Amino acid sequence: MESGVEMEIVIIGGGICGLATALALHRKGIRSLVLEKSETLRPTGAALIVLTNGWCALDQLGVGTTLRRTAIQIERGKLVLLSENDEPKEIPFGVCEEFRCVRRRDLLEAMADCLPVGTIRFGCQVVSVEIDSKTLNPLLQLSDGSTLHAKVVIGCDGVNSIVANMVGLKSTKRFSTCATRGLTNYPNGHEFGRDFVMISKDKVQVGIIAVNDQLVYWFITRLWTSRDSKVSRDSTLIRQSAMESMKGFPIDAIEMISKCELNSLHLxxxxxxxxxDLVLSNFRKGTMTVAGDAMHATGPFLAQGGSASIEDAVVLGRCLAQKIMKIDKNVVRVETLVKEAFDNYVKERKMRILWLSLHTYLIGKKLDTKSFIVNSIIISIMAILFKDPDVHCRYDCGEL
Ligand SMILES: Cc1cc2nc3c(=O)[nH]c(=O)nc-3n(C[C@H](O)[C@H](O)[C@H](O)COP(=O)(O)OP(=O)(O)OC[C@H]3O[C@@H](n4cnc5c(N)ncnc54)[C@H](O)[C@@H]3O)c2cc1C
Structure with a gap:
C-alpha cells in the first residue's frame, strides 16, 4: 500500500460498487468515507454469479482468494426446455473459465472487513447533492437534516441514483420482466452438483446454481404483473407467487422454492x-462521478452488472491514484487532477459498458416481445454482434 493521501472523498452507497471503490482507494492509500442508508450491510438479492472477469477484478482488490473458499466452481451448463405437448429437451452448454456463485453477504463482508474502521457510515441517507456556490465543491444534504461538504463525490447509489441525475443522466427504464431470487439450504447436501441449470417454459425462466455443497441460489424471471408491487413487500407472498409461476416445472425445482430461506427472498x-443516455453522457460534473448501477444499470441476463461494478472500482481507483500521486503539496490543483482522473476513468469504461448494455438490452427486449418479427431481428443482431458467448467474461480490467 502506498503512503496515506488526505482527500475528502465521499462515496454514496455501500453496496457492491461503493465498498469495492472504497477498497480500491484504500489499497492505493487513499482515504474515503462511504455513506450507506441501511443500518447494516445490505445483501439484497441473495447471491450473484461472478464470472472470470469479475474474479480478475476481485483479485485486484485482494479479496478473490477469500471469496473462492466460499463458492464452488461451476463446471457446465444445461438448458432444459419445457413445453405442454412435447418431452423436455436438454441442451448442454459450456460455461466460462471461472464461474462461481457468491452469497452477496460474503462478498460485502469480505470487502468491508478489509476497510479501515470508520470508513462506512451506516444509517446515513443522502437526500440531495448540490454544488456549493462558495466553494464550488459538492454539498450533501443528509436525511437527519445535517449537511456534509466533500471535495469529491462518487455516486455508487444504484439504479435510482441521485448522483446520476446530478451528472446529467436520465432516470432508468423498466423491462417488462421481473426477477425473484432466493437461497435454499440443504443441510444433508443437494443434488444439483456443479451444473448451472436453466429451465425455460413459455415466458418463465428458472436458474439454479450451487453456492456450495449445501446451499443453492436460484432465480426466476417472468413478466411483471400489477400485483407485484404488493407481492414484493412480503416474503411469504413472494414465495407463493414464485410457486405459482412454476406450474409444470420439475418437482425438485418446485420443492427448492417451497423450502427456501424466507429472509433471502427478493422480487x-x-x-x-x-x-x-450512456453514449451521450460524460458521467461527470465537476468532481462528481458515478459507478456501478448508478452509471450503467443493465438487466441481469448476462450476470455481469456486479462484476462490471467491481471493474469500475478498480479502474476508478487506478485513475485517481495515478493523478493524486502527482499532487504538488504547494500548488493546490486537487480539483483539476480529480476531474482529469474521472475523465480517464470514463474514457476507459465507456466502450465496455456500452457493449454490456447493448447485449443485455437485446436479451431483455427479446424476453419482453411477443412479436415473432422483433424476436427474429433481435436473434439476428445478436448472432452477428455477440457470436462469442465468452466475450464479456474474457475482459480484463487491468492492475489496480
Ligand atoms: C435479479 C438480478 C440478478 C442479478 N444477478 C447478477 C449476477 O448474477 N451477477 C452480477 O454480476 N450481477 C448481477 N446483478 C446486478 C448486480 O446486482 C448489480 O449490478 C450490483 O448490485 C450493482 O451494485 P451497486 O453497488 O452499483 O448498486 P446496489 O447494489 O444497488 O447498491 C447501492 C447501495 O447504495 C445505497 N444507497 C442508495 N441510495 C442511497 C442514498 N441516497 N444514500 C445512501 N445510500 C444509498 C443502497 O442502500 C445500496 O446499499 C443482478 C441484478 C438483478 C436485479
Whole structure:
C-alpha cells in the first residue's frame, strides 16, 4: 500500500460498487468515507454469479482468494426446455473459465472487513447533492437534516441514483420482466452438483446454481404483473407467487422454492439505462462521478452488472491514484487532477459498458416481445454482434 493521501472523498452507497471503490482507494492509500442508508450491510438479492472477469477484478482488490473458499466452481451448463405437448429437451452448454456463485453477504463482508474502521457510515441517507456556490465543491444534504461538504463525490447509489441525475443522466427504464431470487439450504447436501441449470417454459425462466455443497441460489424471471408491487413487500407472498409461476416445472425445482430461506427472498422489476443516455453522457460534473448501477444499470441476463461494478472500482481507483500521486503539496490543483482522473476513468469504461448494455438490452427486449418479427431481428443482431458467448467474461480490467 502506498503512503496515506488526505482527500475528502465521499462515496454514496455501500453496496457492491461503493465498498469495492472504497477498497480500491484504500489499497492505493487513499482515504474515503462511504455513506450507506441501511443500518447494516445490505445483501439484497441473495447471491450473484461472478464470472472470470469479475474474479480478475476481485483479485485486484485482494479479496478473490477469500471469496473462492466460499463458492464452488461451476463446471457446465444445461438448458432444459419445457413445453405442454412435447418431452423436455436438454441442451448442454459450456460455461466460462471461472464461474462461481457468491452469497452477496460474503462478498460485502469480505470487502468491508478489509476497510479501515470508520470508513462506512451506516444509517446515513443522502437526500440531495448540490454544488456549493462558495466553494464550488459538492454539498450533501443528509436525511437527519445535517449537511456534509466533500471535495469529491462518487455516486455508487444504484439504479435510482441521485448522483446520476446530478451528472446529467436520465432516470432508468423498466423491462417488462421481473426477477425473484432466493437461497435454499440443504443441510444433508443437494443434488444439483456443479451444473448451472436453466429451465425455460413459455415466458418463465428458472436458474439454479450451487453456492456450495449445501446451499443453492436460484432465480426466476417472468413478466411483471400489477400485483407485484404488493407481492414484493412480503416474503411469504413472494414465495407463493414464485410457486405459482412454476406450474409444470420439475418437482425438485418446485420443492427448492417451497423450502427456501424466507429472509433471502427478493422480487424486483428489472431496470436499465437507455443506450443513448450512456453514449451521450460524460458521467461527470465537476468532481462528481458515478459507478456501478448508478452509471450503467443493465438487466441481469448476462450476470455481469456486479462484476462490471467491481471493474469500475478498480479502474476508478487506478485513475485517481495515478493523478493524486502527482499532487504538488504547494500548488493546490486537487480539483483539476480529480476531474482529469474521472475523465480517464470514463474514457476507459465507456466502450465496455456500452457493449454490456447493448447485449443485455437485446436479451431483455427479446424476453419482453411477443412479436415473432422483433424476436427474429433481435436473434439476428445478436448472432452477428455477440457470436462469442465468452466475450464479456474474457475482459480484463487491468492492475489496480
Ligand atoms: C435479479 C438480478 C440478478 C442479478 N444477478 C447478477 C449476477 O448474477 N451477477 C452480477 O454480476 N450481477 C448481477 N446483478 C446486478 C448486480 O446486482 C448489480 O449490478 C450490483 O448490485 C450493482 O451494485 P451497486 O453497488 O452499483 O448498486 P446496489 O447494489 O444497488 O447498491 C447501492 C447501495 O447504495 C445505497 N444507497 C442508495 N441510495 C442511497 C442514498 N441516497 N444514500 C445512501 N445510500 C444509498 C443502497 O442502500 C445500496 O446499499 C443482478 C441484478 C438483478 C436485479
Amino acid at each position: 424486483a422489476d428489472l431496470r436499465y439505462r437507455p443506450l443513448w
